[in-house]
Amino acid sequence: MPRAVRPGRPVARCRTRSDTPRVWDSPTHVRAFGGGRYRVVAPSLLPRTWICFDESRREECLVSHVSLSALGSWRPVEEQSREAEALRRFRARGLFEFGEAIEQEAGGDCAFVLVRRGEPGRAVQDRTRAGWRPTEDQLRAVAVQLLEVLDLVARRGGVWTHPLDAQSVRLTDDGTAKLPGAMTGGTEEESAAAAARQMLGLGLLLRSLSEQAGLGAGSPARAMPPDLRWLLDACLQGAEKERPTPAEALERMRLLQNAGFSAQAPALVPRPLGLAPVQQPAACEVRTVGPRLEIVVPPERDVHAFAFGVAWTAFTAFWTVSAWQGGGVLFALFSLPFWTAGVSLLAKTLRRPFVW
DSSP states (O other), X not given: OOEEOOTTOOOTTSOOSTTSOOOSSSTTTOOEETXXXXXXXXXXXXXXXXXXXXXXXXXXXXXXXXXGGGOSSSHHHHHHHHHHHHHHHOOOTTSOEEEEEEEEEETTEEEEEEEEESOXXXXXXXXXXXXXXXXXXXXXXXXXXXXXXXXXXXXXXXXXXXXXXXXXXXXXXXXXXXOOOOEEEOOHHHHHHHHHHHHHHHHHHHHHHHHHHTTTSSOGGGOOOHHHHHHHHHHTOSSGGGSOOHHHHHHHHHHHHHHTOOTTSOOOSOOOTTOOOOOOOOOOEEEEETTEEEEEEOOOSOHHHHHHHHHHHHHHHHHHHHHHHTTOHHHHHHTHHHHHHHHHHHHHHHOEEEEO
């Protein structure tokens, strides 16, 4: 008979992997869970996960199962237990609700089953292959809902176990994006690094969906909205430190959306801390010298470099004069490279021309 599972509880009566037949790792053997209450309807793209029908509640749900005979370690069992605890404690629009955890025995094997409540929906990959093309509002809703889940995990200082990709993210018929998985504990550095990796996954997912929607394909009428364009560019930054946190991304998207700018207008709202644009030098000089066009860009914030160049050149001059007066001609000539470095530094701080 099925029993509720307490995470971490050892099962001494289950046999080892070597002498136990595999009875839970194929759809032909996974007939029903919980004494016939859960009936398998269709497989899922997630590993060891099935879409089942709850006979008592008359609704579909998402069921994951792991069996000792098909495992090389207890890690999948522990991950599923952590997901059950996470679903018990947290509530978010992009998360499934906790149904129950079941231990099922059959044919000498033990299976651990986790039931997630809520409409299972379909994986994003399945919907796009079936011809689904998201609108701008649907694309924005998917991004915001997934950011809310990542922000919830980041505020708890945890790490999300499942990757954020087209196979994991599921979409329901009402447009809700759900991310199955579990939250594990971690240090502040591990949590920040995991959030940055998930933001990259979100950027890749949005880029794929935007291509399906035909956004940013060169037509002004189908140009990507400024909030989605910013989110896509920010998530696809190469360095993890350059990607925004989920909270920063949510705030930035709200500012851009509320500003109401058109797709062609620049974003004039203030950026979150750490995302401010780099100031460009002003008062550039453009002049024509014969057949050349010479653009001189004045120095910007080079006061310290100029002071260092003056000090360097003064010390080099004192050294050269002292060596020359002391009869050390070779030492005086040895200072020529230092003269070149000092003069070059001063010249760069005074003028930096670009010639075409």
